[in-house]
Amino acid sequence: MHEDMSGKVALVTGASRGIGAAVARAFRSAGARVAIAARDAEALDRLADELSRREGRALVVPTDVSDSEAVAAMVGRVLSEFGRLDIACNNAAGGGHPPTPLAEIPIGAFDSMQAVSFRGVFLSVRAEIPAIVSSAGGGAIVNMSSTAGLQGVGGLASYVAAKHAVEGLTKVAALDYAESGVRVNAIAPGPILTDNLIRAGAAAQQAAATAMPLQRVGQPEEVAAAVLWLCSDESGFITGTTLTIDGGRLAGTPPFQLKRGPQ
Secondary structure: OOOOOOOOEEEEEOOOOHHHHHHHHHHHHOOOEEEEEEOOHHHHHHHHHHHOOOOOOEEEEEOOOOOHHHHHHHHHHHHHHHOOOOEEEEOOOOOOOOOOOHHHOOHHHHHHHHHHHHHHHHHHHHHHHHHHHHHHOOEEEEEEOOHHHOOOOOOOHHHHHHHHHHHHHHHHHHHHHOOOOEEEEEEEEOOEOOHHHHHHOHHHHHHHHHOOOOOOOEOHHHHHHHHHHHOOHHHOOOOOOEEEEOOOHHHOOOOOOOOOOOO
16 A cells, blocks of 8 residues: 555544454555544444554544434544544444244334434434534545445345435435535445355355355455545546446456356
8 A cells, every 4th residue: 555644534423343443554655644433432442452553543433323313423533632623434233033024024123224324324414514524625435335235136125225325325425516626436346255154154255255256255455555546646537436446346247157068
């Protein structure tokens, strides 16, 4: 990684583990001061101890992103401690249900998914943009979507709806604030080796890998590298788009493996 983010301040939501923690590490390695937010304060403290071994320190801001006042306080805390905000990665997600036919989904499960995975992104972007414009005169935001934000997945109506909404929100935010110098993009990961897939076990991991054209699942660090690039000057002409990190899954149908007979 060659991006230099020295002097910049980055905020990462959903940073307690997995992709969010990897993004925080990437920003810190690039020289940024980092604020990390999530509901799990103990996990944030452990990550902050790790990040603070480098020069400077990480700011821990326990936050429920579905709460508008908590999100406003989160951004206010970053400005109070660091004096500015340049970059944000909105990775927090949660709620929902296991695979369930749409007509059988409990309304509360649907609402809980939207509250965190969509409304939480909306509230975060809404609070971050004025802070970025006022303190930095421009910057970048990356919202964490999913390949489920670009295509349907049977049984996951709540998750698919939330991630499709994040896609639309990202495009509108990019259009509304391009002239203010704020770039807003999304990333759509496919299967990534995070806690859920680790807990699912080796068989599930192998099944996910086999379904990918590249025949493997992704790593959180690969997603983090893409976030870092989208927030850097190297991607300065990119806004309102989604970068898929899916091992080729959405590219189409792999070629049939034709068996050749004796020549």
